[in-house]
Amino acid sequence: MLNPSTLLQVDDVRVEFNTRRGRAMVLNGVSFEARAGETLCIVGESGCGKSMTALTVLGLVPQPPGRVSGGRVLFGDEDLLQASSERLREVRGNRISMIFQEPMTSLNPVFTVGEQIAESLRLHAGLDRKAAHAQAIEMLRQVGIPAPERRVDEYPHQLSGGMRQRVMIAMALACRPDVLIADEPTTALDVTVQAQIFDLLRDLQAERGTAIVLITHDMGAVAEMADRVIVMYAGRVIEQGTTDEVLRSPQHPYTRGLIACLPELGSSQEGERGELAEIAGVVPSLWELGNGCAFRERCPNAHARCAEEVPPMFDAPLPGQAGHAAACWLLAEADSTAREVAAA
Amino acid sequence: QAVKEGGTLVIGTGQAPRHLNGAVQSGIATALPSTQIFASPLRFDDKWNAQPYLAETWKLSEDGKSLTLNLRKNAVFHDGQPVTSADVAFSIMAIKANHPFSTMLAPVEKVDTPDAHTAVIRMSTPHPAIVLAMSPALCPILPKHIYGDGTDLKNHPRNSQNVVGSGPFKLTEFKPGQRIVLEKFDKFFLPGKPHLDKLIMTITPDSQTLVLGVERGDIQLVPYVSNAVDLKRMKANPNLQITDKGYEGIGSINWLAFNTAKKPLNDVNVRKAIATAIDKNFITKALMGGFATPADGPIVPSSPFAVPDVVKYPLDLKKSAEMLDAAGYKMGDGGERFKLTIDYLPGSDEQQKNVAEYLRSQLKKVGIAVEVRASADFPAWAKRIASHDFDMTMDNVFNWGDPVIGVHRTYLSTNIKPIIWTNTQSYSNPKVDQLLNDAGSIIDPVKRKAYYAAFEKIVTDEVPIVYINLTPYHTVANKKVGNVPQSIWGPASPLDDVFLK
């Protein structure tokens, strides 16, 4: 299964939060891999653990109250969860870097953007002050900021949201990382600006072969950006596969529902307007997950088994979709029938 | 004991002088520095005897209406100008015009200056206090060439800056409210004096700081200490010497004054009843730690005019109650006959506030409800008393040497004025007026004493004032200090004799 171009492999990672309300299982065995030159998208509803997954990779889970209680994060053949904090710092911002959701608050308001970019260059690339400054200007130019010589000495509050997000990207890419994790980099931005940012990410990836892990909740963005997708629900990966596979033939009822309930552009041209499909109910509380499939309460096809056992990943029963898998007991039946058919 | 020359004496004081010119400002705060800077015609020893100072000799005429002063020829001011009779004449007239003790030089009409070193003070009536009025604290001789420039003397800029006198020390630094630094005047007219090189007066309103300073040896001399707790503490200190001599001149009495114009205090029997209910012994022993002595009359015992034969009111609560009953103030509901207020001079708790509070609890025992009215500051108290808006008040009043200066003012019916430290009791007895006026216009001390004896008998009988105690002023000095001032004016006299061992 391990692809030679795999840069980062997350394997069965578990994170829990100990709070006054009790223990919340925020991540319950999340696995995925990021490959060079490829974009992996993580989608899911708010609170399903997308950001936490990203933070776990970089060892930034707030501790306490959080705790990584299991799994491995393999970077090369090194388990980052076991690495020393010095080693982690060497990796962060250098080999694996990250862009955050809120460009408004993710930049330090009291330093110039140039300084914030140059800082990681000085740290990781060992550049001196002048060289780092020059390189910062270069980075700003590369992310498409006009008049970078002037902008480099400005403070974050003097820039618009889109520009700030570009600065974040410049900062993240300054040391030419192998992996870039982008946590909803465009949710706070307008669509026209989002498009610019996506274009930029794509161009930079094409140029450098960076592996991008893009976290989003927008299916359209997934379709546009992703090579492969994982869908998360309540701290678990419930479906994974290539973008085409997951979007065209979703296997998990949740994924299916998610795609069906999207209003799509172009609907006006298709005659009468219909009702949108709905997924009833809400995401269960992470404190009360219990046994069984977390989606069972909202699932139209739930049956007894769903309440008893957490479904493992089953390969999609579709021809030619090797990597496509989903965690649903419905597939187990299909799986077994398929196997029976194969055996027969 | 051999006198040693030189050294710096640090004097600690709690009172900040407004300025340093004793000619226009009374009070011990100013007197302390003023007597070092300015010389006066005469000075006094510890037995009320006048001594030569600027005047080598002096003579009071037979009729008591003129005093001739023969000045030294070698006396110069700090700026080098000689001291002449013109300066004396100027100063005496200036004091008459500006000093708050209006009775002190009231009879003075003019000062003749037959020559540069003779001054003759001419008075309209015989004035018994004239010699005492020549004391350092009361009659500083100012240089006419400086203070005679026509500027209002009370607000003269040279009262606090660049002050020039002819005394043993000259001013080098005056930080208002903080410190005064004086240096030996090397052309002082008394040969070989002063012994000290430098005098520093450090002003600290906090008595604790003074005590600490003395204990540590930072401060060598503290005058006017009256606080029992401090005195007790310092008395126990082997490095310190402590004396109550030197306060005969000012003659400070702590007393309870009645507003005799107000009911029920206009009734002499009520006043007597109150006096009878007061335990002076408790006050002096318990409240004042045994340092104070009870006072029984208007003139301090150390004065030549004091008499022991006055009406006294030994403590007798039962009798007091009977007297009140007899006066028609029967015990009402809740054991209360009537209500009174008592004020006190703010600032010196032990002498004033504590006694007032003691009186409240004591008078309650005979059925008088007393409310202690506190004044936040001196002006608040002064205003109440001056406007006669009080029932009783604790007060602290000085004899200032001669009764003419410090005693008459309290009892003369002509002196019922809206001013504090006048006859704010509204006490009026023609007999007393007569006695005082007579005593104030003759010179013969024996006759005067007789008048005062009669006076004392009357006022102690009519009790416009209950004399509580003599203020237990003490001078605390380091054992290293020699010749701690002991004259009747104590520290408010030139410290030219003081030295450091």
Place this chain on the structure above:
Amino acid sequence: MPVAPAPSPLVEGARMFARNPAAVAGLVLLLLIVVAAVIGPMVFVVDPFEIRAAPLSPPGSADAWLGTDYLGRDVAISLLYGGRATLLVGAVAALLSVLIGVTLGALAGYYGGKVDATISRVTEFFQVLPALLFAMVVVTLFSPNLLTVTLSIGLVSWTGTARLARAEFMKVRDMEFVRAERSIGAGDARIIWKVILPNCVAPLVVSATLAIGSAILFEAGLSFLGLGDPNLMSWGMMIGSSRQYVLSSWWAVAIPGAAIFMTVLAVSLIGDGLNDALNPKLRER
């Protein structure tokens, strides 16, 4: 989904508070002090100014177990009676300062613009005046008694609350539920007092608690300078009047000081506890 019984925010806050041992300790301490100050004088009906034993008896003496001051007044009894004045002045002055502060802050924060500018100037003005000095002047000018002392403390110490209230009101004013309230036709008064105020109550309660502490300290400071009500035994006055004798009777200063300290400490502990209990951010954890 089963519906949980609706816990009111108050109950929730109380529960949070009860879980904080320091805050509970503060509450217990304060209750003890208040009870002592209220009940004490009822049990020992005496004149606290009365001289009861030899002056300067150290603590542990037979007649006065906390000693006597320079006058022979019982420190323990003074302490009981003094607590009344101190607590009373503290509480009333704090109330006054909170009232002024919240009202002005609310108006400034809610209306903004010119109202805000005017009120902010006034606030700034009172901030520029050194509070204690100003209070000293007021008290001496108008004779020191319970009323002037309380008023002057209230008058000089409201600025902090006003700023806080202003900031909170500005924050809440722009929230959508306030807009929603206006869109259903609510008037300014209702919005200010019924809608916004309850939502700023947490920081304001905390600030009010702390204001009590400050007012007590303030009263003590004035009394210490001799500017308290002289006919009223208070802790600050005990310190102020015994200060002259501190070298001979440390207890007469140390004990009332410790009482002030304990009271203010208790109040601050409660304030801290309330801060945690009323802070929804912390509650979620």
Place this chain on the structure above:
Amino acid sequence: MNLLRLLASRLGQALLLVLAVVVLNFALVHSAPGDPVETIAGASGGMSDELKAELRQSYGLDKPLPVQLGVYLSRVARLDLGYSYFFNLPVVDLITERIPATLLLVLSSVVCAFLLGTGIGVLAARKPNGLLSQTITVLSLVGFAAPVFWTGIMLVILFASVLPIFPVSDMRSIDGSSEGIAGMLDVAWHLVLPTLTLSLVYLAHYSRLARASMLEVMGSDFIRTARAKGLADRVVLYKHALRNAILPVVTVLGLQFGNVLAGAILVETVFNWPGLGRLAFESVLRRDYPTILGVLLLSAIVVLVMNMLTDLCYRLVDPRIQKR
């Protein structure tokens, strides 16, 4: 250019405030019962009515109040604060002589409290549940709760008798006419206890504030960004967090200056420090109106200047401010 304009407008506002302070104080002082002449009369042992009237006239107290105010304002504008009733010296001289002592005390306390306070606060924020952090929470409460004059007196007791290593009163040794280095050392020596006393309160305050603000900043997004860059904890803490965390402390510092000055009155009284506070206190007791007015005015100016200075500091630390 923007800064200049801003400074000018701030200055204008400050002037208005000062004017308001002057007018209010004047009105207050003159609306109160009690008469300064009574004080002078009292202090000089009584005075006749004519003398008092004369005195009133010479101080201009006989004129109608608005006239007095006008005269006072025009004199204030010329930096003439009149003559002290008590000392009969120019108030300006009296005050200027006391300013250095007070400024020395206040600044040294504030600087100590600020530096130490933020330092401790930051250390505590590193481990919000650690021992140091808990200690600071407790200590800051203690510092807040202890009346400043009481702390001072306790220190006096301690250092007066038990451990006499620091002077407990005044600013210089009594006979110390020492100049230069020795004089400065002498002053520094005397400064220790008053500074300690005054700074304890603010130390408590600032450390608490710094800790809270630091904790808040440490939870913010940009700190996560800095971490994600691979910066060492030290750099994150001292470079990225501290500059932001210090802002509320600076704000409070500026706002509280009036309080610090007030605290100085108590401390100056306890330690007999020859500063403005003591002068103010004594003038209040003596009803020395010109001096009281002068001190109030000057304190207001000092507070305003300090506010402006903190504002300037704020500008240096926080680039966002320039936009407003």
Place this chain on the structure above:
Amino acid sequence: MATPTDTAPPVLLSVTDLKVHFPRPRSGLLAKPEVVRAVDGVSFEVRRGTTLAVVGESGSGKTTTALAVMRLAPITDGSVRLGITDLSLLGDEAMRQARRRVQMIFQDPYSSLNPRQRVGEAVRAPLDLMNIGTKAERDARVDELFAAVGLRPEQQQLFPHQFSGGQRQRINIARALATNPELVVCDEPVSALDIAIRAQILNLLARLQRELGLTYLFISHDMAVVEHICDEIAVMYLGQIVERAPRKTFFARPLHPYSAALLSAVPTVSGGRTRAAQRIKLVGDPPSPINPPTGCRFAGRCPVAEPQCSQPQQLREVQPGHWVACHRVEVVAGKPVGPLQWPTAA
């Protein structure tokens, strides 16, 4: 349906040349005052029972327009007419009375409910404030509303924090419907919600419109949502409407370059990467509303701008019901043609 024929429903809301300017606090005594032209001359009409959607970038003045319609933002100039009443002229009391006819649903389900008020109270408040019905009638109405938005009556006793985002938005809707309003202004009612919840709320809104004949002024920046729900659409850019058209016409062929660019920028599941590759690329960010350019406000970012664009642009009707403010839109053979063609493959 969207073409103005005799059968078209009557106009309910009519906004004419609306301007909302906010004076900015001066930065100092001497600084010159600045004005934020949040809404700068906006006109539109909404017909009874239909939905007009307003889209635009963040900061383009959508919310301000909505608030001005509600009289919650100060109207600098222009008029807002509801039926025959001119809301902009009403006094305080008359406005209070008029409020029962217009209600609003806010964007953020978390901050639009008073955290200290039980949700039943929140829904009741409009009835109480406007004195509608007796107490019993009000209780009944609240129950009815809860049922209508799909909540259980016993949930009235809970506090907002005990609800999920979607439920809160239902409560908001219930509150807005309490007074039986004719017009409901919805300011981004679903943009803070998760995809799965979004569909529930959109369906609810559509159902309520059908059942109650509501009129919506629907503000959003999500083109897909807008296309789903609206009858007419207005595109705002920097305080002005640049294009207004019936749904079908607009989504088939937006005319204004900005509309075209906006539409092309929306990523879709079906479009995927192909669509991304074809999109109209814009550069830069919208200028500030403080000192907007005098001419076409989009000219700075417009790929087809020409010197003439610095002239003020009038909104003109290029085909019945289709208005656009771009002089480069031409009418060729009765059909309007925009300067930027997209999607290239329709």
